[in-house]
Amino acid sequence: MDTRDATEPKDISDRPVPSDTGGHLEEALDRVHASGPEREGWLSNHAPMVVEALAAHGQSDSVHRWLDLYRDRLEDFPDRTAPVTDDNWLSALGDPRRVADWTDHFSRTLAERPWKDVLAQWWPRLLPGLYGGATHTVIRVGHAVRAVAAEENAPRVTELAHALGYWAARHQPVTSLVALPGARTATAALDAVPAIEPGHLGFRNRLAAVRGLPVWADEVTDPDTARERLTELVRAATHRYATHGHGEPTMLVHAATAPNAVLRALDSLPRDQWAPSLRAAWTASAAVTAMYAPAEPVAHVPPVRLSPEEVLQRALAHGDEHVIKLTDTALDVGDEQALAAALRAVELSEPLAS
Structure with a gap:
């Protein structure tokens, strides 16, 4: 018997995204x-992800104010090395020194071909390496896809080129994981993820310490089922933050936001790529869970019940980029426990200095 709630929406990505942002998103990009x-x-530049999230939730008027607060964390665009071409791209994959070259490559390609065609070609090439940049690479692509799918214009297509270039430059696969006994639901499977041994510092070292992960949804081949299970995973990981986020308030955000980035891209991808995307998203979410899970969960009941709009306002007032991004995902999920997770992030995280 399927233990998922039959009243849950099958897809948390169906909420309309504003296409007309008054030009504020384009200016910010x-x-x-x-x-x-x-x-x-x-450290990843979160500005493009945050301004897109704010615009997607009707806060376009806030993107420049937030960006002004974040501007001291921006660095100049890196220098170019040598062009990435259709003949040499494989040798440049995963080389962070080539990020400008990769961005140029995708800028040229997107100028020549429809963006969905480019995404469909490169998604399976990049998907095995979505752990690069602590999963911020795929997260940035997910935001860019949502933006350009809502309205195709030059700044949004340019953002997709930057996002894909970042992913290609930071491409980082994970191999040799042992398949551990799994569970039927995403919630139970995340509960079954074993924590890594203590003492590992830094994302790369922690990721290397992940030896095995529970099997979940590996039998799925039907695209629509893959979409339903991915939706389930995003919901479960978002809910889990409310009780487990204290393990590492910043990094555990990505257990939810990385699979949600994949979910956002599905409608722009060929259907035969949906099931592989589910499997990659599960591995990423489970790996982050293993890397940063606390010793014990804590019961968490938010002190007040707030509407989605009020939760978003609290996240925006707090200002931290990860708080805003988790709130963005929580609003996609849309239920009370997801909103509680967003409020928990506000409690646990340091605010962006004004």
Whole structure:
């Protein structure tokens, strides 16, 4: 018997996304594209993801104010090395020094071909390496796809080029994972994820310490079923943050936002890519769970019940980029427990300094 709630919506990505943002999103993206995808050699530039999330939830008037607060965390766009071409791309894959070259490659390609065709070609090439940049690579692509799917214009297509270029440059596969006994539901499967041994510092070292993950949804081949299960995973990981986010308030956000980025891309991808996308999203969510899970969960009941609009306002007032991005996913999920997870992120995280 399927233990999922039959009243749950089959897809949390059906909510309409505003296409007309008054030009505020486009202006913000133009500002961001003068900056590189990282700072201090590793930390991801969250500005393009946050401004898209705010615009998608009707907060276009806030994107420049937020970006002004974040601007000290932006670094100049990196130098170019040598062009990436159709003949040499494989040798450049996963080389972060080539991020400008990759961005140029996708800018040229997207100028020549429809963006969905480019995405369909590159998605299966990049999907095995979605752990790069601590999963921010695929998350940025998910935001870019949502933006350009709502309205195709030059700044949004340019953002897709930057996002795909970042993913290609930071492409990082994970191999040799042992398949562990799984569970039927996404919630139970996440509960079954074993934590890594303590003492590993940094995302790369922690990821290397993940030896095995529970099997979940590996039998799915039907595209529509893959979409339903991916929706289930996003919901379960978002809910879980409310009780487990204290393990690492920033990094555990990605257990929910990475699979949601994949979910956002599905409608723009060929259906035969949906089931592989589900499997990659599960592995990413489970790996982040293993890397940062706390020793014990905590019961969490938000002190007040707030509407989705009020939760978004609290996240925006707090300002932290991960809080806003988790709230973005929580609003997609849309239920009370998801909103509680967003409020928990507000409680646990340091606010963006004004």
